[in-house]
Amino acid sequence: MRWEVRIMNGPAGPRKKMKALAAMLLAGVFWLATFAPGYAEESPTTTVQKSVREIYRLLADENLAQPENWPQREQLVLDVVRQGFDFHKMSRGVLARYWRNMSAAERDEFVALFSEFLKNIYIRVVEAYSYDNLTFVNESLDVRGKGDKMVEVAEVTSLAEQRNVTATVVYKMAKDSGKWMVYDVVIENISQIAKFRAEFADITNRKKYDKLVADLHDKINQRKSELKNNGNI
Amino acid sequence: MKGKSLRPVIDFRCGIRLLWLAFTVSVVLCLPQTGGAVDAGTVSDAVSREAWEDDLLFDEVGVVDEVADPLESMNRMFFIFNDKVYFWVAKPLATGYSWFLPEEFRVCLRNGFTNLKMPVRVVNTLLQGKFRATGTELARFFINTTMGIFGLGDPAKEEFDLPPYEEDFGQTMGVYGAGEGMYLCLPFLGPSNLRDVVGLVGDYPLDPLRYADVEYSAKISATQFVNNMSLKIGDYEKFKEAAFDPYVAMRDSYHQYRQGKIAE
Numbered sequence: 001m002r003w004e005v006r007i008m009n010g011p012a013g014p015r016k017k018m019k020a021l022a023a024m025l026l027a028g029v030f031w032l033a034t035f036a037p038g039y040a041e042e043s044p045t046t047t048v049q050k051s052v053r054e055i056y057r058l059l060a061d062e063n064l065a066q067p068e069n070w071p072q073r074e075q076l077v078l079d080v081v082r083q084g085f086d087f088h089k090m091s092r093g094v095l096a097r098y099w100r101n102m103s104a105a106e107r108d109e110f111v112a113l114f115s116e117f118l119k120n121i122y123i124r125v126v127e128a129y130s131y132d133n134l135t136f137v138n139e140s141l142d143v144r145g146k147g148d149k150m151v152e153v154a155e156v157t158s159l160a161e162q163r164n165v166t167a168t169v170v171y172k173m174a175k176d177s178g179k180w181m182v183y184d185v186v187i188e189n190i191s192q193i194a195k196f197r198a199e200f201a202d203i204t205n206r207k208k209y210d211k212l213v214a215d216l217h218d219k220i221n222q223r224k225s226e227l228k229n230n231g232n233i
Numbered sequence: 234m235k236g237k238s239l240r241p242v243i244d245f246r247c248g249i250r251l252l253w254l255a256f257t258v259s260v261v262l263c264l265p266q267t268g269g270a271v272d273a274g275t276v277s278d279a280v281s282r283e284a285w286e287d288d289l290l291f292d293e294v295g296v297v298d299e300v301a302d303p304l305e306s307m308n309r310m311f312f313i314f315n316d317k318v319y320f321w322v323a324k325p326l327a328t329g330y331s332w333f334l335p336e337e338f339r340v341c342l343r344n345g346f347t348n349l350k351m352p353v354r355v356v357n358t359l360l361q362g363k364f365r366a367t368g369t370e371l372a373r374f375f376i377n378t379t380m381g382i383f384g385l386g387d388p389a390k391e392e393f394d395l396p397p398y399e400e401d402f403g404q405t406m407g408v409y410g411a412g413e414g415m416y417l418c419l420p421f422l423g424p425s426n427l428r429d430v431v432g433l434v435g436d437y438p439l440d441p442l443r444y445a446d447v448e449y450s451a452k453i454s455a456t457q458f459v460n461n462m463s464l465k466i467g468d469y470e471k472f473k474e475a476a477f478d479p480y481v482a483m484r485d486s487y488h489q490y491r492q493g494k495i496a497e
Binding site for chain 2: 089092093096100121124125128144145149151153163164166172174183184188189190191193194195196197198199200201212215219
């Protein structure tokens, strides 16, 4: 406690003050750098922009555009999308009540399939617009809930221009362990999670769920066979 | 002298203690998050977190049940009918049309048709009390009709940053509290609802084409349909590709789209 006593005991010289200040600064920097990465976190817009830019880069890569490299490209895009999109939350959102009845293995299987499916859809959307025609115009932050049950949310609004028609795309994000992750994409006021939730609303039993999983497999295989046929691989 | 020689030591120890304090506090703060061993409590906490987090994040997604669809059987029939019309008639026509006219020309034509429907947007923005939007629409019409050569170009948007306001009578009724009534899938026209069908009737007198000769008006409308369709080829296919039940997906998308437009 000697340092406390010294402070309490009155004026110290400017040199000593500087040393004490430097020590406190050092401790602060150490704490921030080691244990509080959240302070240096990316903004929601930066997270989305980085993810979108990287996907465009991968899709424009001439080497990856070679048909024999398409499977690799698909995997790389999926890896990037997984960094910024919370497919676990999305899966919970679309299956709603049925999610609570699922086993851990079933949930993992669904998240993996749904991620692959959404990645394919996202590539289609991205392919329709060039990166130069995308602009990020707004970011809003909010906190939902109270006390322990609180979640930080953000909405990043972007505009996509094509053939003189502007589409508004809003990325809904939630902060999870200090990182912003997208949990819904709203295109022209249409929440994709709400749309899928409406489609999956009648999934109330095992039989219907199995049919959904089979449909997911079909759609994923359809994409794979399209790539195979187009690239003759 | 004793005090003076001690102080540098004190400052050094001060730094060490602060570092140690920071380390201890950080470890204590981080422990509950990293959670060394996974026990039953942690799993149930995670499940509980999922439950309340979903309520917070997806509460606004609970709009599914709001779409009343008592005529679902008939609507599904018309949905299939429209699907066939698209693939067997509209798409081949629009594809053939697009072979003869370059995309830029088709975009210009679409701009022209949009410009012609200015009265619909002006009256509905006025009725909704969106006077700024009314001014924008009038300015857009003036700029695009003159500088944009009869509305074929859109300098109002490109040069003056004046985007269009898509307002119609269905939205106006929605703004004043009219509900959707029920979902309707109309032959040839696609998704709609009772309120928006009434809205179509309300907008009819405001459409300048309505005052043209019937034959001329029909030709213009057909050209408009094929032209605009030619700029959307592939969108419907993508929509179906992303859907597990395209009928429900369309119904919900339309509901959300219109609700969003009314809320704007």
